[in-house]
Amino acid sequence: MDLLSAQAVSSYLERSPALHLVDGVLLDEGPGDDVIDPATGAACARGPGASRALLDRAVAAAARAQPAWAATPVEQRRAALLALAGVLRESADILAALLTLEQGRPLARTRDEVLRAATLLEAVVQIGLDPDLLRDDARGRVFMLHRALGVVGAIAPWNVPVGLAVPKIVHALYTGNTIVLKPSPYTPLATLKLGEFARDLFPPGVLNIVAGSNALGEWMSIHPGIDKLSVTGSVATGKKVMASAAGNLKRLTLELGGNDAAIVLPDARIDEVAPALFAAAFVNSGQVCMAVKRLFVPAALHDELCDALSSLARRVIVGPGFDPASELGPVQNRPQYDAVRRVLDDTRSRLGAQLHAGGQARPGGGYFIEPTVVSGLAEGCPLVDEETFGPVLPVLSYRTENEAVERANQGRLGLGASLWTRDIDRARQLGGRLIAGTVWVNRHVGADAEVPFGGARESGIGQQFGRAGLLDCMQSTALYLPARTEAV
Ligand code: NAD
Numbered sequence: 001m002d003l004l005s006a007q008a009v010s011s012y013l014e015r016s017p018a019l020h021l022v023d024g025v026l027l028d029e030g031p032g033d034d035v036i037d038p039a040t041g042a043a044c045a046r047g048p049g050a051s052r053a054l055l056d057r058a059v060a061a062a063a064r065a066q067p068a069w070a071a072t073p074v075e076q077r078r079a080a081l082l083a084l085a086g087v088l089r090e091s092a093d094i095l096a097a098l099l100t101l102e103q104g105r106p107l108a109r110t111r112d113e114v115l116r117a118a119t120l121l122e123a124v125v126q127i128g129l130d131p132d133l134l135r136d137d138a139r140g141r142v143f144m145l146h147r148a149l150g151v152v153g154a155i156a157p158w159n160v161p162v163g164l165a166v167p168k169i170v171h172a173l174y175t176g177n178t179i180v181l182k183p184s185p186y187t188p189l190a191t192l193k194l195g196e197f198a199r200d201l202f203p204p205g206v207l208n209i210v211a212g213s214n215a216l217g218e219w220m221s222i223h224p225g226i227d228k229l230s231v232t233g234s235v236a237t238g239k240k241v242m243a244s245a246a247g248n249l250k251r252l253t254l255e256l257g258g259n260d261a262a263i264v265l266p267d268a269r270i271d272e273v274a275p276a277l278f279a280a281a282f283v284n285s286g287q288v289c290m291a292v293k294r295l296f297v298p299a300a301l302h303d304e305l306c307d308a309l310s311s312l313a314r315r316v317i318v319g320p321g322f323d324p325a326s327e328l329g330p331v332q333n334r335p336q337y338d339a340v341r342r343v344l345d346d347t348r349s350r351l352g353a354q355l356h357a358g359g360q361a362r363p364g365g366g367y368f369i370e371p372t373v374v375s376g377l378a379e380g381c382p383l384v385d386e387e388t389f390g391p392v393l394p395v396l397s398y399r400t401e402n403e404a405v406e407r408a409n410q411g412r413l414g415l416g417a418s419l420w421t422r423d424i425d426r427a428r429q430l431g432g433r434l435i436a437g438t439v440w441v442n443r444h445v446g447a448d449a450e451v452p453f454g455g456a457r458e459s460g461i462g463q464q465f466g467r468a469g470l471l472d473c474m475q476s477t478a479l480y481l482p483a484r485t486e487a488v
Pocket of ligand 1: 221
């Protein structure tokens with residue numbers, strides 16, 4: 001099937017619409033909202049919209065299926081999930097085309113998203129779930145046993161739809177839970193199609209995918225049949241979910257916003273670090289939770305770095321994701337596009353602000369904004385203090401490393417941070433002072449399957465990946481046994 005244009009993908013969806021997956025059955029309940037192609041601003045497909053009754057059916061199916069799934073030997077759960085990785089790889093072209101249509105990124109990038117999800121999945125299911133032996137001495141033995149929680153609800157955002165949904169499926173199902181997954185209303189198509197392609201891999205009710213508006217997310221938050229919610233989204237949504245999840249004290253994993261700082265140290269060579277910093281700031285047109293969103297640079301290197309980043313920004317080709325020449329796509333949706341333009345307007349009005357490259361929204365229907373490098377700002381304005389989530393990077397000049405670390409630590413967020421230097425010992429010292437869930441040295445962005453990923457402060461609660469991420473989906477029980485020698 002040749003899905004190399006928006007028209008081709010839209011007509012494929014007319015012949016084969018994206019449907020909910022509930023209890024092993026594909027359902028056409030809806031209609032949901034139009035899905036908008038961000039490259040044109042026009043409707044390109046219609047997603048289904050789940051009612052509250054359909055959510056109830058999905059949760060009931062997940063609850064029915066859960067005990068048998070938890071009792072299935074872990075090797076079989078692992079095998080079913082490895083088969084899901086196979087489905088991701090086999091259907092990478094079609095899933096990538098759907099992602100490019102709804103999310104906007106160039107095809108090569110959305111294909112990477114699907115393949116990387118498969119690779120992460122394969123690594124996560126190699127992590128052991130055995131009990132921990134905490135003590136074995138004259139006082140006795142203590143084991144920590146880990147068992148599934150029950151039904152996991154998962155709520156995903158629009159910036160990396162499949163790449164962020166698949167880890168939620170893997171964490172929940174590998175640990176013996178069943179799942180009801182909701183993609184973003186902006187990007188439901190690829191996730192629903194993944195459910196269709198994978199529906200025979202699991203017993204009915206184990207994997208359920210229902211699409212709908214933000215209200216569906218709220219219904220999930222208050223649903224008494226959901227034992228745990230894993231949400232990736234904005235801080236505002238995370239707070240609402242936390243409040244409404246109180247009814248049955250749902251376990252929560254919240255992966256929320258970031259305003260990540262990258263600190264270039266005085267010994268860094270600008271020609272070496274600029275391309276990697278540019279990529280880490282403008283990946284997915286800045287719409288990545290852990291993208292570089294504040295760039296601190298010593299005053300002596302400031303102009304050189306601004307020049308290097310600006311020339312990269314001028315060279316990068318921004319365009320529709322189906323154009324093979326495009327390197328960056330549009331902002332994904334209209335409200336986000338308007339929000340980024342408001343930040344640009346505010347930035348232009350600030351005394352001292354200098355826009356080195358970009359700064360313009362492109363005329364026409366699509367949500368294109370040129371990669372923008374800004375200097376001359378400090379704390380006290382939205383571009384620096386808040387998460388912009390778009391292709392606009394502030395470069396902030398500093399005098400001492402202490403000052404840079406203190407300023408990087410300002411604010412309510414703490415997702416990631418990075419240091420750029422040839423002095424790794426110094427990076428290690430400073431890295432321990434940065435308040436963030438992840439600190440990288442000479443790189444930024446990326447999570448590995450065996451390394452827990454989560455946010456400090458309001459960037460989140462709990463973790464994904466690593467054994468800690470899997471245990472976030474489990475209830476632990478301390479089992480005290482008498483000492484081996486003790487007569488019973
Ligand atoms: P969003 O919060 O608007 O939406 C995320 C999901 O939550 C969507 O499925 C939406 O329908 C649902 N939702 C909205 N309101 C809800 C409510 N009241 N109750 C329950 N669910 C609700 O976020 P977004 O705009 O889709 O995504 C961008 C945000 O996500 C950014 O802040 C970004 O930093 C963050 N993000 C974080 C991570 C991470 O791992 N920490 C990864 C990607 C994105």
